[in-house]
Amino acid sequence: MKILFTCGGTAGHVNPAVALAQMFQTRNPGCEVLFVGADRGMETKLVPKEGYPIETVTITSFRRSLTPAAVGHNIKTLLNMNKSRRQADAILDRFRPDLVVGTGGYASYPVVHAAAARGIPTAVHESNAVPGLTTKTLSKVVDVVMVGFEESRNHYDDPSKVVVTGTPVREDFFRYTRKEARAKLGLTDDKPLVVSVWGSLGASVMNQQITRCITLECGEGNPFRHIHGAGRNYREVLDILEKVGVDLKAHPQVDVRQYIYDMPLVMAAADLVLCRAGASTIAEVTAIARPAVLVPSPNVVADHQTKNASVLANAGGAVLLPESQSSGETLYALVKELLADPARRENMSRALRQMGSPDAAERIYQTLVALLEKKQK
Template sequence: MRMIISGGGTGGHIYPAITIAREVAKLSHKCEILFVGTKQGLEADIIPKEGFNFATIEVRGLERKLSWRNVTTLAGTVGSVWKSAQIIKKFKPDVVIGTGGYVCGPVLLAASLLKVPTMIQEQNVIPGITNKILARFVDKIALGYKEAEQYFRKSKPEQIVFTGNPIRPEVMSATRAEGQAALKLALDRVTVLVVGGSRGARSINNAMLPVYKHFSNNPRLQILHVTGQSEYNSIVGNIKQSGIELSSDGNIIIKPYLYNMPMALAATDLAIFRAGAVGLAELTARGIPAILVPYPYAAENHQEFNARALEKQGAAIVIADKELTGSKLIDTIEMFLNSPDRLSCMAMKSRELGRPNAAESIARLALTLKRP
């Protein structure tokens, strides 16, 4: 099996691609995988470190308005399609997969023109502009959310498959006891995990200060807050100015970044998160109820739609970023502390939405596209 995977720009496109690649390698006896991205994107750093071969093309994203920059970008796209075609002819893949981001547009388009089987994986409820365009050319569309199907009405029903979003296998293999031990968490407290993404979320971080004050020394609850590297010093400084001594209080743990996120998820009873597709896939796979604060500037406001899909199914409570306050977080956390049955019910609803085997489903779907 020879496969090209393209996707980049953000970790939300890159890490699902890596997960799919590893799953294909597991299922295929002989497998050779090539990633295609850009020199400027995160993929140029991440993919080689993960041990995969990597090729690059020159391509830019389109602005979401009419502009001369878009005209020059479209002109440049012709060149990137040609370069993609050269890579495809040389590598001779059986299947080409795109996981989102503008880089996969020329690659999937070139593969389609060369009659190579193609598939895109759409992670969000609201598809990105690249995947909306590619849907007209590809053989299969793997959806992370059932709700996204309505945006692919021009595609044939047999093209569309609901698979869920791929998650790292270690997210499911970590146990609660291992997570508690690794992060030195108390065994008899409700654990609240607060994460605003790899870079943090300022609105969430700022809203947490009153939460610390309210729950400091609370014997029923512990908070593990990942602030992001750039926000960490500011948050810790504000905590100290407020008279909260982290070392002595014990139930509030602040970290700039968390490398063992699967361990944290294993130990978590309630999450306060943004609403990126990958993060939500991991929460639902583990059955973790959540307070979601969608990032308001995400393309097409897709995080809002992702979050509302979970809220509609009873797996989350959504607070708009502009309405987020410390008092709202305190009230919501207190409600869960005083209503453990509701927390358990939300956990069950979250687990029902989870697709822990999504990566395997996508990999198997890709393998069916290989022609004899």
């Protein structure tokens, strides 16, 4: 069996594909896997670290603007599409896959489209609540469309093609109970734990707000524990706290890190999570049913994060706080309000459990196996 996964752009597109590749190889000895991504995409670094080969196509995005720079960029993208089509055909000729699966990113388009035209079994998985341009276009030609939420089904022209599978998250997220995670982190008291993170690249605006939130916490005697991952703004956060007179050594309840490398453990111990609303983050929060305050990034294509956050907020599992309405004071007040209301947080967790798909990887695997068996008949 040969399976080709094509993905890129973000870790949220790559990680589900890697999880599926591992599952296929574990259950089907001798299964060969190839990844295809975009030239210079972050997938060219992420995939080899997982031990998989990757080839690339030359593909770029479309910009929704009529500025001279955007028009020039889009002309280049059109030219690249012809090139990427030839590259995709060459890759398919060499590898001869039995199945092609796209998990998001512009690189998926030429490869999945070329495979569908050849009659090779094809599928796409969309982690976001509302499909992007690539998935929306490919949904017309693939055999199966897999989505994270039931609410996503109506965004496709042919709902009969759509299977609600959820989005896979790492198995580490299910390793610890809250009690076990707190013990492993050395949290011996009963103070609730708040975890905040705005992505590995950080977010200057939100990190500045968090420094104000931390300042207020420390000024009121640290009513809760707080672990914050600052990303590339780490030094900036420490400098701001120093300037306003907050000595973190005097406040051991506050743990400011550059990166939260043990995220599954930390989130398992959390009582409340403050975060963006990217597809992989939403999947993690939902899978382990942690109440969250979601502050969507306003700088993503088609406002995907707001749409993702809305699904959870409408179900009662999270609070959606637009960045334009957020501040250090607002975050601090909201955190105190939620921590003071265990019943509300339990209701939020219950709503998330009803939405969650902890067995998402298994559902996707079974969907793809069924597709292969159907095509082989």
